[in-house]
Amino acid sequence: MTHAIEQIYAPSTAVRRPPRWRTVIGWLIVAALVIGVAFIAMRVSASAPGRHGGLDPEGRNDAGALALAEILRDQGVDVTVSRSRAEARAAIDEDTTLVMANPYTLSDEGLTALMEPADRVVFLSTGSRLLSLLRIGQDAPGTSPAVAAECPLPEFARVGAIRPDRLFTPADGVSACFGGSTGAAVLVDDRRDGRHVVVEGSKLFSNAYLAEDGNAALALALLGQTDHVVWYVPTFEDSDIEGQSEDTLGSLTPDWLTPVILLLLLAGVAAAIWRGQRFGPLVSETLPVTVRASETMHGRARLTAKAADSAHAAEALRDGSQRRLARRLGLAAHAGADEVADAASDRLRIPRGTLQTLLAGPLPTDDAALIELARRLGELETAVETTNHTTRSDG
Known part of the structure; x- marks a missing residue:
């Protein structure tokens, strides 16, 4: 009898569950946060990559060329940055240097039309297709240590030694500078009315390496010969390769399908929350060891970098x-x-x-x-x- 009375008056050890409406509100807040984070992540992933790439005159990262653009402006050169080939062509006048990295997004016709009004064109990086289009030379095997200009062009007379990223074999009538018998780093073509210069400067003229050796002096010799520089930045959005778009799954999907899918997802989330309450609170279980995925990822990244x-x-x-x-x-x-x-x-x-x-x-x-x-x-x-x-x- 005494034992039964003690059990009646003993404090309850059962865990009081919060009211259902508080649980529902909590899940709604979590769902709103997840949707908000997902939306922000999609916006960032859709705009961040490729915003300022290699040798971009507005790029502040190691591969960008903002430092070179600022040096040119300090020397009194007017630098116009254009991401549209139409705007770049319109900005070219008689005393202008047209400069760009490898225009891999333009067709041969588009690149030829862009270069047509320019008397001086400088390519800071190049590819095999560009070499073939300009008929200026071809790739040369091997590499070269630090080398001086060793060519009769006067603008390179005061440039120190550089360490070329890539060597080229010049075509007949093309001047070759900064190289030797195995190839040259800079090709200058004066065979036409204007001058075309090709150099592989992805490393030479980037923010990270511009201050090394004679890289900055070479950049000024290439781009500082005129008072105006039009710097064209090639992008996929400005590609001149056009065609009729084919039917895709998105174009064939009716307009009402997306709202129905979203409604079904919301209904599924609501059903999961409703049915999930029947199983009670979660119980944590101690495992022998726990290794986070982020730790594994960072570990592999450190090993690769090392x-x-x-x-x-x-x-x-x-x-x-x-x-x-x-x-x-x-x-x-x-x-x-x-x-x-x-x-x-x-x-x-x-x-x-x-x-x-x-x-x-x-x-x-x-x-x-x-x-x-x-x-x-x-x-x-x-x-x-x-x-x-x-x-x-x-x-």
Whole structure:
């Protein structure tokens, strides 16, 4: 009897559950936060990559060329930055130097039309297609240590030694500077009415390396010969490769399908919250060891950086971009580089070979090439995502 009375008056050890309405409000707040974070992440991912890439005159990162643009302005040179080929062509006058990185987003006709009014054109980086179009030379094997100009052109007389990123074999009648018998780093073509200069300066003229050796002096010798510089920045958005868009899944989807899908998702979340209350509060269970995914990711990144394994890092970047592009292009998750390149080529009207080289070409061997690869992959993802938004808006 005494034991029964003690049990009646003993304090209850049961955990009082909060009222249902508080739980529902808490889940709604969590859902709102998740949707807000997802929206911000989508906006950032759609605009951040490729905003200021390699040798961008407004880029402040190591691969940008803001330092070079500011040096030119300090020397009294008027620098006009243009991301539109039409605006760049209109800004060219008699005393103007047209400068750009490798215009891989322009067709041969578009590049020729852009260069036509300019008497002096400087390419700060180049590719095999550009060398063939200009008929200025071709790639030369091997590398070169620090080398001086050793050519009769007067603007290079006071430039010190540089360490070339890449060597070229000049064509007949083309002046070769900063090199030797194996090749030269700078090619100057005076065979036409105007002057065309080609140099691989992705590393020479970047913010990180401009102060080394004679890099800054070479940049001033190339770009400081006129009072006005028009700096064109090639982008996928300004590509002149046009064509009729084919029907896609987004254009064929009826307008009412998206609201219905969102309504079904909200109904599923509400049902999960409603049914989840029947199982009671969660019980934590102690496991033998816990390793966070972020720790594993940072650990592998530190090992790759310590080993200076640019090729391994490039493979990881390509693999991630390939999977994301496959998802955005409506392909299978395990789609290969050729399938992704074909789909992106059809979507963006870009030559298939350019995208195959980007997704499955030779791996970079140094940090500068790795940064350039990451920038171009980011621009490709941004262009594909932009076409997705445009297609949905048109649909």
